[in-house]
Amino acid sequence: MLDLRPPANRVSRKAVLYWTARAALGWLAPLAGELVWLLFGGGTALVIALIVTGVLAAAHLVVMPQWRYRVHRWETTPQVVYTQSGWFNQERRIAPVSRIQTVDTERGPLERLFGLANLTVTTASARGPVHVHGLDLDTTQRLAAELAARTQAVAGDAT
Template identity: 85%
Template sequence: MLDLRAPANLVSRRAVLFWTTRAGLGWAVPLVAELLWLAVGDGGTPLAIALIVTLVLAVAHLLVMPQWRYRVHRWETTDQVVYTQSGWFNQERRIAPVSRIQTVDTERGPLERVFGLANLTVTTASARGPVHIHGLDLDTAQRLAADLATRTQATVGDAT
């Protein structure tokens, strides 16, 4: 039986830099647009204030969000379950029985590849949808996927 404590394992520490970089790229779009508008247009004081507000929000987001996510995002597996905790403002804990696992997938986008990270998706026979573990280092994700696939094959039943 799994108690209702936080899962034991943190994601990779490199996930912090990944989340910071990804968020920074997102903030670059409005900041560059506002800077260009300010440089070529006659936006004046309202646009300068908007640029400052955007910059302050971006810096606050880039400083707080990655660290916060790192402290919250956790995972753990046992012989019986896959247990995850994720979220930022809305935090969620999911427990998926190994006997209900249908597929185990790893995904890596271009930016994850740069940081040596991968995401694990465990699809179960649940209406709630798959269980995700984001920000794992590649070796851990591959090892975990293989381990879960092996345990799923050894479990009696059809995962439905």
């Protein structure tokens, strides 16, 4: 039986910078829009909206990446892949190795810039795949190879 403690491994510390950069890019559009509107004659209400947006953006950029880093964890054993993720709604997923169908890695342009990658473990489950986001590239490649080897060592078709 698996001990339902938090998984042992944290994601890469570089994920904090990645999540911060990604969130900052998301805040650029509303801030730029408000600034342009302000330049073309926005009033006092728009200045207040710009200040509020700036404060919310700053709070999000400071709190969210650290919070995610403290929550997001992963672990593998010879029997299972175990993850914990979430922001407000936190979720723990346990996928038996015997149910793994595919193991995939994925890296977007921003993840490549930070040396990160994501692991997706697809299982024979209606709940969907298990994801581990924010791993360093070497860990992701090693983990994918290990899980693929473990999957091949288990008899059956993972259904």
